[in-house]
Amino acid sequence: MWEDWLMVKLSAGLVMYRRAVGQVEILLVHPGGPFWAKKDIGSWSIPKGEVSSGEDPLTAAIREFEEETGVRPDGRFFFLGTIKQKAGKTIQAWAFEGDCDPKIFRSNPIPGDGKGSPKLTVRNSFH
Numbered sequence: 842m843w844e845d846w847l848m849v850k851l852s853a854g855l856v857m858y859r860r861a862v863g864q865v866e867i868l869l870v871h872p873g874g875p876f877w878a879k880k881d882i883g884s885w886s887i888p889k890g891e892v893s894s895g896e897d898p899l900t901a902a903i904r905e906f907e908e909e910t911g912v913r914p915d916g917r918f919f920f921l922g923t924i925k926q927k928a929g930k931t932i933q934a935w936a937f938e939g940d941c942d943p944k945i946f947r948s949n950p951i952p953g954d955g956k957g958s959p960k961l962t963v964r965n966s967f968h
Contacts, residue, residue: 850929853902854889855914856921856936868941870909889932898933912941 857868869885890905892898899918906914918935925931 850931851892851898852889852930852932853892853898853905854887854932854934855902855906855918856887856934857906857914857939857941858936859938859940887934889934899935902933902935910941912939914939
């Protein structure tokens with residue numbers, strides 16, 4: 842329906858950070874699939890996804906992080922804020938301290954891709 846088009850899309854995501862010697866590193870992910878294969882600049886982001894109708898945004902952020910990385914986030918979550926992208930999408934984000942090896946990530950496949958392409962391709966993701 843046209844009312845759905847007018848509704849603002851809300852996404853929620855998590856920023857995993859870890860303390861390294863003299864610095865803090867954050868986990869960023871890169872979209873997978875053929876469209877993103879040769880795109881790098883501007884394509885790195887936090888694991889995030891759409892909040893379902895009636896769903897708590899933090900719950901959605903935790904779900905999306907696990908779906909996109911295969912890692913269950915755990916710990917204390919700190920609300921970072923809300924931003925609105927140029928295209929109109931609103932994103933809420935939380936941070937949490939954690940550590941993982943991005944080499945063990947497994948991501949859900951891209952829906953309708955037909956090739957089983959992962960939603961994320963992870964490369965050297967702590968920055």
